[in-house]
Amino acid sequence: TSSLFEVLKEQVPLRQEAMKKLKAEHGNKVLGEVTVEQCLGGARDVKCMLWETSLLDAEEGIRFRGFTIPELQKKLPTAVEGGEPLPEGLIWLLLTGEIPTKAQADSLTAEFHARSKLPDHVKAVLCDLPKNMHPMTQFSIAIMAMQTDSIFAHKYQEGIHKSTYWHYLYEDMLNVIARIPEIAATIYRNSYFDECLDMHYDSSVDYAANFARLLGYNDPHFDELMRLYLVIHSDHEGGNASAHTTHLVGSTLADPYLSVAAGLNALAGPLHGLANQEVLGWIMDLDEEFKSKGLEVNEETITKFAWDTLNAGKVIPGYGHAVLRKTDPRYSSQREFALKHMPDDRLFKIVETIYQVMPGILTQHGKTKNPYPNVDSHSGVLLHHYGLTQKNYYTVLFGVSRAMGVLSQLFWDRALGLPLERPKSVTSEWIVNHFKK
Ligand code: CMX
Numbered sequence: 001t002s003s004l005f006e007v008l009k010e011q012v013p014l015r016q017e018a019m020k021k022l023k024a025e026h027g028n029k030v031l032g033e034v035t036v037e038q039c040l041g042g043a044r045d046v047k048c049m050l051w052e053t054s055l056l057d058a059e060e061g062i063r064f065r066g067f068t069i070p071e072l073q074k075k076l077p078t079a080v081e082g083g084e085p086l087p088e089g090l091i092w093l094l095l096t097g098e099i100p101t102k103a104q105a106d107s108l109t110a111e112f113h114a115r116s117k118l119p120d121h122v123k124a125v126l127c128d129l130p131k132n133m134h135p136m137t138q139f140s141i142a143i144m145a146m147q148t149d150s151i152f153a154h155k156y157q158e159g160i161h162k163s164t165y166w167h168y169l170y171e172d173m174l175n176v177i178a179r180i181p182e183i184a185a186t187i188y189r190n191s192y193f194d195e196c197l198d199m200h201y202d203s204s205v206d207y208a209a210n211f212a213r214l215l216g217y218n219d220p221h222f223d224e225l226m227r228l229y230l231v232i233h234s235d236h237e238g239g240n241a242s243a244h245t246t247h248l249v250g251s252t253l254a255d256p257y258l259s260v261a262a263g264l265n266a267l268a269g270p271l272h273g274l275a276n277q278e279v280l281g282w283i284m285d286l287d288e289e290f291k292s293k294g295l296e297v298n299e300e301t302i303t304k305f306a307w308d309t310l311n312a313g314k315v316i317p318g319y320g321h322a323v324l325r326k327t328d329p330r331y332s333s334q335r336e337f338a339l340k341h342m343p344d345d346r347l348f349k350i351v352e353t354i355y356q357v358m359p360g361i362l363t364q365h366g367k368t369k370n371p372y373p374n375v376d377s378h379s380g381v382l383l384h385h386y387g388l389t390q391k392n393y394y395t396v397l398f399g400v401s402r403a404m405g406v407l408s409q410l411f412w413d414r415a416l417g418l419p420l421e422r423p424k425s426v427t428s429e430w431i432v433n434h435f436k437k
Pocket of ligand 1: 275310320322368370374375
């Protein structure tokens with residue numbers, strides 16, 4: 001069995017060659033035009049970024065290196081027979097484009113365990129933070145504090161040849177992914193249980209199961225949920241805010257720690273990853289409103305609550321998407337999980353009823369281009385079912401997963417020598433004058 005490093009070492013020169021060929025053959029061809037509306041409207045659908053690890057189709061949803069989520073569930077190695085895919089397998093796939101064997105996925109599990117020791121000062125920083133600081137702020141601070149360990153940054157200061165960047169990127173990437181579970185779990189235990197140092201690291205189990213142990217869980221179903229969760233939230237092509245931010249910051253040759261922390265800050269916005277926290281809050285508010293009046297949560301009451309939200313000038317969290325135009329397959333895979341493991345859960349039933357009525361309401365509202373649910377619409381009720389009820393923590397779990405995707409691409413950014421990202425901006429006056437000519 002070849003190690004991940006050996007596989008990548010073989011691939012790097014081949015992909016560098018393929019990139020040269022792509023540039024030579026297609027470099028001066030046109031990928032699309034940019035309208036003024038796109039310039040003013042957040043660059044929707046402007047094709048101007050390379051992202052190798054995944055591609056999003058508006059109708060079909062995400063493919064990771066060409067594979068849909070149901071395909072990954074069939075093909076990637078698992079911890080239990082017929083169970084959810086191992087995130088280690090997905091990372092191997094994102095990096096190499098190849099489905100790993102179980103032995104290869106296991107070798108990556110061992111590699112992460114071996115690299116998992118957090119620097120003492122990172123733990124100390126986390127334990128000192130106020131417990132009411134948002135968990136995403138804590139997460140970002142911890143990654144920044146850990147930047148003292150960046151091998152890429154140290155080597156760059158020593159003066160290295162650019163052809164060797166990817167070696168140090170590889171080291172930092174694996175170290176960050178290896179250490180993130182303990183950071184995330186420390187944030188959880190410290191914020192909600194006042195147990196900063198009481199961690200039960202278990203290197204006899206896979207990455208996701210160990211993460212579950214660190215959080216305080218010892219339930220095979222929760223392990224399966226973590227495996228699925230960490231796989232499906234990892235990557236969603238390059239234009240989303242967390243991926244794009246990581247890629248942009250990394251393009252300055254800021255090291256992976258600085259780049260991922262920046263990406264996490266983008267993920268912490270309510271229109272992006274924070275929506276998972278917002279969704280559970282919305283469901284809880286809805287439940288509270290009608291329970292207190294002795295009313296049932298059903299299609300009728302949900303419809304009323306949704307219109308109140310929309311008429312108050314707010315968004316329905318967990319619905320809509322900048323690219324997708326159908327139900328997010330990441331939503332569907334979580335729904336399947338719920339149908340299998342918790343079909344009678346009360347909050348799951350509410351989510352199901354919301355799914356029945358919301359596309360119709362949003363269509364009637366007439367604004368959103370996509371009235372269907374996205375990934376954040378479902379994750380909260382799954383976590384809540386297993387007792388992880390602290391909704392402000394949910395985006396941290398998203399971040400643990402997203403780090404895998406954005407770091408895999410960051411590896412290739414440096415291996416392929418992608419340049420500093422610097423699109424052209426214009427003033428509104430420039431646009432007006434441009435069309436006067
Ligand atoms: N509820 C109410 N209005 C919505 C809406 C929703 N769920 N989704 C979009 N709209 C509105 C937009 O606010 C916009 O209104 P204005 O014209 O007044 O500005 C209009 O519909 C058109 O928006 P769009 O082109 O359909 O959507 P965008 O590409 O601009 O935005 C997104 C995409 C995700 C930010 C938006 O759908 C949204 O705010 N959804 C709710 C928040 C959410 O679930 N975010 C998580 C996305 C997944 C993730 O990144 O984690």
